[in-house]
Amino acid sequence: MSNTLGAQPVRTDGEVALVANRMRHDIIRMLAAAGSGHPGGSLSAADIVATLFFGSVLNYNPADAADPARDRFILCKGHAAPALYAALAEVGYVPREELLTLRKLGSRFQGHPDCHCAPGIEVSTGSLGQGLSIAAGLALAFKQDAAREGADAHEKRVYALTGDGELQEGQNWEALMFAAHRGLDNLTAVVDLNNLQIDGHVTDVCSLGDVCAKFRAFGWNTLEVDGHSVSELRAAFADAQGHKGAPTAIVAHTVKGKGVSFMEDACNWHGNAPSEEQAAQALAELDEAAAALAAACKEA
């Protein structure tokens, strides 16, 4: 795995986890400032997004968000927009303090990502179930581009992040069928499997059953990881990049609200912003975790 576009630091797993912690910090700050939004699914996805952007997985150019040679990241679960916005700030595409305009009139950061607003948002998402199809179309185009350019051409990759509740949308399964049929091995879908949706636990509302078996039955190279383990995520992305002939699904077991004790696995934190007091407590917890992560990095 390598970033060929622009100079970027190669980070250890611990350093990536520290970035994820910083992103969680931003997520809490921006949601508290907004007074509405989706903390649970943003926090559950933070390590996945951090590993993609800062674990040398996604190939992008920090100096040019529109670099045509870049890989694409599609946030299918658009309500986790704060996680994406935090990553864009971390890359340097947008100023970190501007994140506090989230969801406000005139802000570049809508409640769900809008591709006309801020650099680094590839397509408007948020209506669940549509992202995988878009990602598949991109992956097909990149395969055709590479084929036209010849044997040595660099094939761009596409990464899509879906929720688990989101997989209840039927369009996903149309896209899964299509991507396998077309052998789109430059496409990787990550499922943020936090087992919570608005109305309750996914297994109670309408269970997905054996997600991995379903992906395999649809012809996908399917991996299962701890979605909060940077090393496991990195290994899975490396496997995906090496796998030929079929797209890869990384089923990432996560905890909704991860990193903030009172938000973890709690349904009511899907779509509610923390109060000032709650935000202060959350930030204190995250600071504590950051100190531990930083100490561990130093030891290593």
Added chain:
Amino acid sequence: MAKATRAAFGATLIKLVEEGVDVMAVDADLAGSTTTGKFAEAYPDRMVDVGIAEQNMIGVASGLALAGRTVFTGSFAVFGTGRCWEQIRNTVCDSNLNVKVAPTHSGITVGPDGATHQMLEDIALMRVLPNMRVLVPADYAAACAAIRLAATTPGPFYIRLGRAVVPEVYGDDFACDLAFANVVREGADVSLMACGVEVAEALKAADLLAQDGISAEVVDVMSVKPLDEETILASAAKTGRVVTVEEHSVYGGMGSAVAELLGEKHPVPVTRIGMTTFGTSGEPDELLAHFGLDASGIARRVREVLGR
């Protein structure tokens, strides 16, 4: 030669590629009917058949468009706009992508397949979407021009194509620009504003009305969005009476668009001829007559509203 507007689909895409325009098509198991199959025969890598999955069709087309392609989508109008309307809204239109929604088999002239396959609400569904332009070509030549215009103009388009063979209204050299309406017959007493297959029927109706001493002007409102306000307002001002004709619901279609414009800028009495129910099985000509959308049905209605 009279042809169906759908025949323009594959044929024009082939021509565009020959001319160096980088177009692709995505269809949903109806390539033979929509004629994208002909395009696939000529350029296999430029046509993607996703199977019976219209929502995925729009998503895949959007992905291809994000990678720089100009992409046309197929299927039948009822599935290619209805089943995937929200995908067209939230992905194609919100992101303002280069996706041209061009399904065939619109309106009752689908014929024997019956009500579930006769799309009567597509103009309404498409014209309410921000960034979307809506073209309803009257014949084969107009359909070729509409596809060409969409291919060479950035952003989302809806092109309404039909299954049935329609008479020629225009010659092969027909060309149009955005916001295109066209006075195809001059008249003084009433303006028949029609789109799609109804332009030919309105022209025939004008002949019938002439026999009764009624001078009908016929305006092809090919671009339902944006409207050619100047042409429409000028005709309304000239005749003082407008009758709209479309093989589409009278709710939200071309007639509604024209009535909205006239209501705001030049109020004149407007009568909308179109569908208010689902269709049924029958041959296209039989259905047009059954629902009062053929020349004699239009003429009858015009005489009624003029009290003649």
